[in-house]
Amino acid sequence: MPQCAVIIPAAGRSSRFGGMEKKPFVSLDGRPVWLRTVDAFRSRPDVSKVYLVIAPEDRDDFRARFQSRLLFVENVEIVEGGTERFESVANALARVPESVSLVAVHDAVRPLITPALIDSVFGAATEQGAAMLAVPVADTLKQVDPESNRITGTVPRAGVWQAQTPQVFRRDWLVEAYARRASLSVPITDDAQLIEALGHSVVVVPSAPVNFKITTKDDMELADAVLKARTAAKSAGEPEGPRWGAFDDDAKW
Ligand SMILES: Nc1ccn([C@@H]2O[C@H](COP(=O)(O)OP(=O)(O)OP(=O)(O)O)[C@@H](O)[C@H]2O)c(=O)n1
């Protein structure tokens, strides 16, 4: 089974989240967001190592709060983050050995990822060299003037998908893409963009809205509600569904 390294960037500033604590470190139904996300990958037989990227300014606090627990968490390496997301990913990518065939990048703040969704995007990347999870845009998209808040146009949504993560690539492609990143003048908001710029096609694997990114406080409340619904479904003996994802284990952080 091809080995996949998993990069989990958790070094952002959480500026849209606000609050005293950065979103990866907030407790979500008893466990911190970052741990829920790491736990979705670290015990998989097809994962060689998880690289958790933490901002330099958070390292001491992270160590103080979580290091003792990490002693019991195998194959997780802490990597120093950068100012921009791509820098954080690049720092971790530099740690991935050449022996690893695939690299997955998954936002630490998408803790509701499910085993079935990971299976599907890992499988597609193994076959195609590059794959990512996404959901088709369901709402009508409007272009809005930031000054007046007035609509200046409607964006055709046919064929438009909302990118998620994991985004999974052949390691050599991702290394080459990052080496050439500086040549791109457009803003880079995801890793697939860099692979596309190399001329490789990235396969989109249909995902589920439950794999949303926690960006604001409202998202955290929604994530908490989903987890509570999963726990209730498990207690009621309902079978795990690929869209509901793995039922939470009883271990509380
Ligand atoms: N320099 C950065 C910026 C982002 N991230 C991570 O990339 C993921 C997606 O980024 P985002 O949701 O934008 O997080 P923040 O950058 O923290 O959010 P904001 O833009 O609101 O500050 C998050 O897990 C975040 O921690 C990172 O590791 N390093």
Ligand SMILES: C[C@](O)(CO)[C@H](O)COP(=O)(O)O
């Ligand atoms: C990578 C990503 O989650 C795909 O939708 C998104 O681009 C991250 O953007 P952010 O501004 O760093 O949250």
